[in-house]
Amino acid sequence: MLIAGNWKMFRGPDPAAFAGLDAVICPPFTRLRDCVDAGLATYAQNVHWEPEGAYTGEISAPMLLELGVVGSLVGHSERRQYFGETDETVAKRTRAALDAGLRVIACVGETQEEREAGETADVLRRQLSVLEPHPDLVLAYEPVWAIGTGLSATPDMAQEAHAFMKSLLDAPVLYGGSVKPDSAGPLLAQPDVDGALVGGASLDVDSFTTICQTAAAIRS
Ligand code: PGA
Numbered sequence: 001m002l003i004a005g006n007w008k009m010f011r012g013p014d015p016a017a018f019a020g021l022d023a024v025i026c027p028p029f030t031r032l033r034d035c036v037d038a039g040l041a042t043y044a045q046n047v048h049w050e051p052e053g054a055y056t057g058e059i060s061a062p063m064l065l066e067l068g069v070v071g072s073l074v075g076h077s078e079r080r081q082y083f084g085e086t087d088e089t090v091a092k093r094t095r096a097a098l099d100a101g102l103r104v105i106a107c108v109g110e111t112q113e114e115r116e117a118g119e120t121a122d123v124l125r126r127q128l129s130v131l132e133p134h135p136d137l138v139l140a141y142e143p144v145w146a147i148g149t150g151l152s153a154t155p156d157m158a159q160e161a162h163a164f165m166k167s168l169l170d171a172p173v174l175y176g177g178s179v180k181p182d183s184a185g186p187l188l189a190q191p192d193v194d195g196a197l198v199g200g201a202s203l204d205v206d207s208f209t210t211i212c213q214t215a216a217a218i219r220s
Pocket of ligand 1: 006142146147148149150176177178179197198199200201
């Protein structure tokens, strides 16, 4: 069971407040060092595929490793939606990060329109088709319509999507999209939900702690 806190473009609370939690934190680049220094398993929110070069504004896997960062998110829907991330660039980032020794949480998920059009399976198949199994690769199923909206997928919807994803690619699958302390239990109790990627609720120490404790209780 893996619980990942995605702080997005927020400063986030004091990383020291999360000490002792069995979780990873994905802060903005400017807080990476704080989280590493607080002894947290720290992931970046993105990583470039080249180890070095003229790519202004990008951060490479070796640069992250040098900081003590141990992993990265890749392909978050906000990267796909606002920053031109494609299945191909997701594949390049994922491969390079894994090769360099970072762990990766690769995010996939359908939009509201795609779900309503009955295209969820096609979208997941397409997004996963560019990825290969790897011991350090974890997937996150994040339906775009559930991210930051308060509209979480139901436990049955998550279970169905996760089982389908695992039939395509052998990797643990986290659920992400409006996970809150009260919705976490039923979601994490599903057999193919292997953890959670938590945005808003990870910014509050108490709510994130409750989610981590819920996860620990379910799999203990
Ligand atoms: P949310 O964000 O929990 O605020 O919906 C999830 C994510 O984007 O990782």
